[in-house]
Amino acid sequence: MSKIKALVTGGAGFLGSHLCEYLLNKDWEVVCIDNLSSGTLNALENVIDNSSFHFEEMDIFDLNPETSFLDDINYVFHLAGIESEQSSILSPTEYFKINVLGTVKVLEATKSQNLKKFLYAASSTCYGVPRVPTLESDSLVPISPSALSKIQGEQAVFHWSHIYGVESCSLRIFDAYGPRCYSKNSFNNLFGIWMKQKILDQSFTMPGDGEIKRDFVYCEDVCQAFYLAALEGKNTESYNVGSGKPRTLNELMNLLKGKPNYLNNISKAFYHTWADLSKIQYDTNWAPRFSLEKGVEFSLRHLDSWENAPLWTEDRITEFLNR
Numbered sequence: 001m002s003k004i005k006a007l008v009t010g011g012a013g014f015l016g017s018h019l020c021e022y023l024l025n026k027d028w029e030v031v032c033i034d035n036l037s038s039g040t041l042n043a044l045e046n047v048i049d050n051s052s053f054h055f056e057e058m059d060i061f062d063l064n065p066e067t068s069f070l071d072d073i074n075y076v077f078h079l080a081g082i083e084s085e086q087s088s089i090l091s092p093t094e095y096f097k098i099n100v101l102g103t104v105k106v107l108e109a110t111k112s113q114n115l116k117k118f119l120y121a122a123s124s125t126c127y128g129v130p131r132v133p134t135l136e137s138d139s140l141v142p143i144s145p146s147a148l149s150k151i152q153g154e155q156a157v158f159h160w161s162h163i164y165g166v167e168s169c170s171l172r173i174f175d176a177y178g179p180r181c182y183s184k185n186s187f188n189n190l191f192g193i194w195m196k197q198k199i200l201d202q203s204f205t206m207p208g209d210g211e212i213k214r215d216f217v218y219c220e221d222v223c224q225a226f227y228l229a230a231l232e233g234k235n236t237e238s239y240n241v242g243s244g245k246p247r248t249l250n251e252l253m254n255l256l257k258g259k260p261n262y263l264n265n266i267s268k269a270f271y272h273t274w275a276d277l278s279k280i281q282y283d284t285n286w287a288p289r290f291s292l293e294k295g296v297e298f299s300l301r302h303l304d305s306w307e308n309a310p311l312w313t314e315d316r317i318t319e320f321l322n323r
């Protein structure tokens with residue numbers, strides 16, 4: 001019997017590379033495309049020799065219905081995208097191009113493949129500064145071009161379901177963390193920034209007094225949510241993917257055994273997040289399995305992999321936020 005075949009876009013990135021691994025472990029065949037703009041081949045070192053894995057260095061804009069490796073794809077996991085609230089305010093066009101038009105390109109290239117489902121990596125930034133705990137039915141109040149473009153990507157996916165009959169689900173991911181999460185081009189992932197600071201034995205750049213609570217979700221839990229949404233998710237539904245248990249930045253820092261450098265000038269970029277998970281739990285039976293303690297412990301085993309990650313110093317962060 002032939003294997004279930006998936007396309008993962010953005011598969012050389014943080015979440016995409018974990019998803020490739022997860023699906024291969026489920027005995028699926030995986031085709032991964034990535035233009036390596038922020039992803040790396042190193043991220044794929046655990047899977048690159050797997051005979052059920054195929055990598056193409058390719059931009060999503062070069063996909064079309066004739067692309068040979070798209071034949072017989074059963075599921076598309078569209079993770080290629082860019083996200084940074086601050087950077088997008090300076091260059092909004094790039095965000096709409098990649099996150100909206102890029103999504104349409106992937107939809108167009110795959111819509112005639114008899115897909116079982118198209119899965120979209122959406123973002124909790126869609127809710128803006130949210131009411132917590134946040135439900136999927138809460139208002140979408142994007143506060144940056146990045147957030148708006150991710151919403152419009154989600155809307156395009158659902159629109160294609162209505163017009164062309166491609167089934168779809170959208171996962172609104174909260175603060176994902178774990179091995180290989182780096183903050184490269186923008187100041188947008190505290191966990192990755194702190195892991196690099198930890199390697200260098202520097203204090204952690206801490207927004208405000210560190211008492212903001214964020215909903216951190218471990219990468220493997222995100223992968224399982226994608227997998228279960230593919231099999232069980234309802235058509236054109238969006239699902240929150242978080243831990244459902246927000247923790248303060250100070251708590252995360254303590255688990256990482258870091259020392260704080262409290263910075264009031266960067267606190268405005270952070271607000272409380274807390275995912276209500278009832279909908280995805282009801283529809284797909286998914287529940288996060290990793291406590292923050294366990295996820296941090298697993299990540300610390302890979303601390304060396306942050307060796308080459310960029311360092312965000314207090315000066316660099318301040319300069320970035322004041323551009």
Ligand SMILES: NC(=O)c1ccc[n+]([C@@H]2O[C@H](COP(=O)([O-])OP(=O)(O)OC[C@H]3O[C@@H](n4cnc5c(N)ncnc54)[C@H](O)[C@@H]3O)[C@@H](O)[C@H]2O)c1
Pocket residue numbers: 009010011012013014015016033034035036037038039040058059060061078079080081082083098102121122123124150172173174175176177
């Ligand atoms: N990590 C999180 O906490 C989080 C939260 C919410 C949403 N998301 C969404 O999940 C997805 C994956 O996030 P991530 O954290 O793994 O980011 P990432 O930057 O590590 O991965 C994105 C990948 O997409 C690739 N890419 C970008 N533009 C491309 C293009 N035009 N063609 C082909 N490949 C392209 C990049 O090279 C990269 O490997 C993104 O769409 C992001 O918006 C992530």
